[in-house]
Amino acid sequence: MRKMKKTLALLAIVAMVLTMIPLQVFAADSTRLAGDDRIATAIAIADAFGAADTVILAAADDANLVDSLAVAPLAGTVSPIYLTYKNSLDAAVKAKLSGKKVIAIGAVSDAVVDEVKTVADSAEKVSGADRMATNDLINARLDSPAGTFVVGYNAIPDALSVASYAAANNYAIVIANPDGSVDSAKIKGSKTYILGGPTLVSDITGATRLYGADRFDTNLEVIKALTFSYDKVYIANGVTLVDALSASSLAAKAGAAIVLTDNSSVKAAGTVNAKLNASSVVIALGGTGVVSDAVKAKVGYEATEPETAAVTAASYDDDTNDQYVAFTVNGKTASVDELVADGWDVEFAAYDAKTDGDDITDEYFEDVTNGLLLAPIDAADIYVQVTLTKGTDIIVSNLQKNYN
Numbered sequence: 001m002r003k004m005k006k007t008l009a010l011l012a013i014v015a016m017v018l019t020m021i022p023l024q025v026f027a028a029d030s031t032r033l034a035g036d037d038r039i040a041t042a043i044a045i046a047d048a049f050g051a052a053d054t055v056i057l058a059a060a061d062d063a064n065l066v067d068s069l070a071v072a073p074l075a076g077t078v079s080p081i082y083l084t085y086k087n088s089l090d091a092a093v094k095a096k097l098s099g100k101k102v103i104a105i106g107a108v109s110d111a112v113v114d115e116v117k118t119v120a121d122s123a124e125k126v127s128g129a130d131r132m133a134t135n136d137l138i139n140a141r142l143d144s145p146a147g148t149f150v151v152g153y154n155a156i157p158d159a160l161s162v163a164s165y166a167a168a169n170n171y172a173i174v175i176a177n178p179d180g181s182v183d184s185a186k187i188k189g190s191k192t193y194i195l196g197g198p199t200l201v202s203d204i205t206g207a208t209r210l211y212g213a214d215r216f217d218t219n220l221e222v223i224k225a226l227t228f229s230y231d232k233v234y235i236a237n238g239v240t241l242v243d244a245l246s247a248s249s250l251a252a253k254a255g256a257a258i259v260l261t262d263n264s265s266v267k268a269a270g271t272v273n274a275k276l277n278a279s280s281v282v283i284a285l286g287g288t289g290v291v292s293d294a295v296k297a298k299v300g301y302e303a304t305e306p307e308t309a310a311v312t313a314a315s316y317d318d319d320t321n322d323q324y325v326a327f328t329v330n331g332k333t334a335s336v337d338e339l340v341a342d343g344w345d346v347e348f349a350a351y352d353a354k355t356d357g358d359d360i361t362d363e364y365f366e367d368v369t370n371g372l373l374l375a376p377i378d379a380a381d382i383y384v385q386v387t388l389t390k391g392t393d394i395i396v397s398n399l400q401k402n403y404n
Helices: 038-049 061-066 089-098 112-117 131-140 156-169 215-225 244-251 269-275 335-340
Strands: 012-026 032-034 054-059 083-086 102-105 122-126 147-151 171-175 191-194 208-210 234-235 257-261 283-285 302-313 325-327 331-333 345-351 366-367 383-390 393-396
Touching: 032 171, 038 083, 038 089, 038 244, 054 061, 061 131, 061 244, 083 089, 083 208, 083 244, 089 383, 102 112, 112 122, 122 131, 131 383, 147 156, 156 171, 156 191, 156 257, 191 215, 208 215, 215 257, 215 269, 234 244, 244 257, 244 283, 269 302
Parallel strands: 012 325, 032 283, 054 083, 054 102, 102 122, 147 171, 147 191, 191 208, 234 257, 234 283
Antiparallel strands: 012 302, 325 331, 345 383, 383 393
């Protein structure tokens, strides 16, 4: 390159503020796992889970869901969770248990377990005299838990808000006594969380309490506080709850959160949507009677439109290495080179009018990928636009008039 200096205009974005204006909500691969009833939905979820040598069998009866409150960590990321009513083995479930090692939980009757043994490779029952005893037996089977979630005596919703995290990260779920007290010997690992307010679980020294005004607020606080992957997110009915139980180990495989809804609103939607990307998959659990399509649509990736506050011209020495084009993206200042290193494609364009203007990019830009100009943009009606692309993520600035 000839070492001669020429005066070029440098396009510098003095301030590119992402105003977080929803540009489009993508329906990126959104789907639904559902059957005709809760048992069939659990089968659909287990099918999505994939191959497994060991499976969990829990009671589908509403009155007995509490027995399985802490079962997600036992399932971990290796076992799907099937449902059957406690006194009858569902025929479709029975067909799925052939050749499996089956762990039946809580209220599942001995007669059902005996029937399971006729098709399964093996079957055993983990059940105590009451929910507390069953909880203790489940946790006794965990291998060196990394931490503990403590939930209230009847706090199934709170347990299911953390179930996928507990399963993915080997945390025990411990049930507090009816008076909120907790046997300290049951708390394992280096980190303890309390789910719910002090009327449900008494204070525990060193523990972090996560709770809100109701189960949906608590679900929101859990999602804010814990680290999940947002490649996938699951939505379950927070009133019926059973589908969230069935999906806890499936969500754990993806490191994903389970978002609770009352099938009218999704309190955690804003927080979750801000964490999604254009490739995120949103999965409803259960039929439209428990998670409607309209509710499912409340959770989705929202692209944002950056607003350019000013564009200025500057003098440039062409011996420099083009590191001077800097602007703000999502609150962070970056040069073009830094954005490219992070995987973004950067492209500049110029038009002679804000609406339906002619493309005059070639007249002004020496290189549309680094922002170098052939001459300062000092005409009255020249508008500049910047486009950032990474995979399916696209950020397009407003057409911005020069303010020199």
